[in-house]
Amino acid sequence: MTQVELRRQLAAEGVSPSVVERASGYTWDNGPGDVYGAHRHDYDKVLLCTAGSITFDLPEADGSVTLHVDERLDLAADTLHAAVVGPAGVRCYELHLPAGSLRRDA
Secondary structure, three states: OOHHHHHHHHHHOOOOHHHHHHOEEEEEEEOOOOEEEEEOOOOEEEEEEEEEEEEEEEHHHOEEEEEEOOOEEEEOOOOOEEEEEEEEEEEEEEEEEOOOOOOOOO
16 A cells, blocks of 8 residues: 555545645654554554554553554554564554544544
């Protein structure tokens, strides 16, 4: 999935097209075994894995999610999360939306 396709998909899922259009996004990568400690953000975050893998720990949900190529994770603002990069490293596209944008029940 491309960045453009991700933005189209979010709009099709009910996120305001104008919010999706204005959202900031960027690509990042990390090496095997890199660790992100537990933290929160004051914005909604959408992560799309474009290479490798990464496992997110979601302690308040008592679970974890491993992303592989073309898999995505939506994190609402204030969601506690940590991560460990997989054995081949990872590259992700990350999109930041205003808090509450991922709510699709309005």
